[in-house]
Amino acid sequence: MNFFTKHVSREIPFAIGIPALVWQAVFFYIPLLLIIFSSLWSLSTEGIFQGLTLKNFINTWDYIYLKIVCNSLYLAVSTTILCLGLAFPLAYFIAFRAKKQKNLLLFFLMIPFWTNFLLHIYAWFFVLEKQGFLNTLLISLGMIDSPLHILNTPFATMLMMVYYFLPFMVLPIYSSMENIDRNLLEASLDLGAGWLQTVGKVLFPLSLSGIRSGILLVYIPAFGEFVIPELMGGDKQYFVGSVISQFVLGNHTAPLGAAFTVMSTSVLVLSLLAIFVVLRKLGEFFTRGIA
């Protein structure tokens, strides 16, 4: 009896701890495997399972679908580059230049990060709409005669993408810059390196880890994003996310949708790897000649 209770009580922590892993396996990994499996299904017109096939993958190698993947790639890459371009100087300013205002600046960067992003979309809607704030203001000032069409253009989509994803890029870069010893920057400047050289050879390589996590946080969701292009871009262009949702919610098109998902996810992963390789090469290029 004593032996039995001893064994059971030894397993209690295991029994308490394991549900988290089970949850993750059952509701995260199995659904993902299901997508991969169902991409191989062949369904009859009534939606009945008929066997395994590679036909779905062959069907996704179509000009239309490849164009959609390219749209998403373009959107994700340009959002990431624009965010990086704005975030790097901003993170530098918060980490090194802002002294008393540092916490305030960080706090105001966090607020958009916490608010419902549809609220931001609504705010821009309000400003950019045909009868919105900007047009009304410009007309009443007499600067334009007829309202500008800003909403439902690629420009509006890009604006909203950068607006929404910027904090995700700034915060990790700021985090890694904060760990940089500011004496290093001063030493570089004192020893005769120019401003550009200091940024390229000292600041950039040392904040590379933050840049990497920033890219992860921006590039991946931007690739799958479909709400912003749909609401701001007015459905003129199709993106991966919207196509996947249409396939999966449609009648008997789920296997084709799954194949498209697998195809676009592999493009996502490969492009991400390519970006990281470019980033590493860039770091090596800037620091060439430094041991």
Place this chain on the structure above:
Amino acid sequence: MLRRLPLPLFVLMIYLFLYAPIIILVLFSFNSKSFPAPWHSFTLHWYRELFQCTELWQSLRNSLLVASTATCTSLFLGVCLIFFQSSGGRVKKFIPLFYGSLVIPETILAVGLISYFAILHIPLGLVTLMISHTVIGLGFSIPVLFVRYFQLDPRLKEASLVLGASPMQTFFRITLPLLRPTIIACGLLTFVISFDDFVLSYFCSGTAVQTLSIYLVNSLRFGISPVVNALSVLLLVLTTILALIFFSPKIRTRIF
């Protein structure tokens, strides 16, 4: 040092870019005339109207219910996993499994989940929303909780054990209190993520249940209305309060 002026100017421009639309939104929620008209006079009329909108309150209730359930479940599961680790389990090598939810776009997870629910014959609704949001919550909180757990001084635990406390007592009196700020921070973050989530909610909610995000998208399709402005202001106030709690020195932990 040549570029002393342009950089602060640049930073100012970015903050202006981030906040100008929000400020305009807030101002016009108090305007007595509906939008295309310019500023007329101050009113709280739209806020009163907001309180009469039952569909909105229904969706807000759903969002709060889903967010709090997802937060509690994922925190509970996370703390249980920490308990397993602290009583000698080797969980560390399984933690990267939870990073998956950060790497996979939400759309793809959502698509997988709805086909999965369809196969299991689980009807879409509040339950499926709670399940899917818990997955996201686990992906955020478990890595953060474990990073903090491994940063704790192991000597504190050893001292407690050596001085005669049982492993159970050590966990509840030493480990858990030390982790409390991280647990609160993770809870707030999970709550906010779930509350703001649109993609998972859109897929996993079915046709009958509406969350606040879905309600907002639907009202967006009808164009601008001062009532939505008023709603946005209320949400902004709520968010700012949560962010202030998050930023308070007691809870402040490094998430990134």
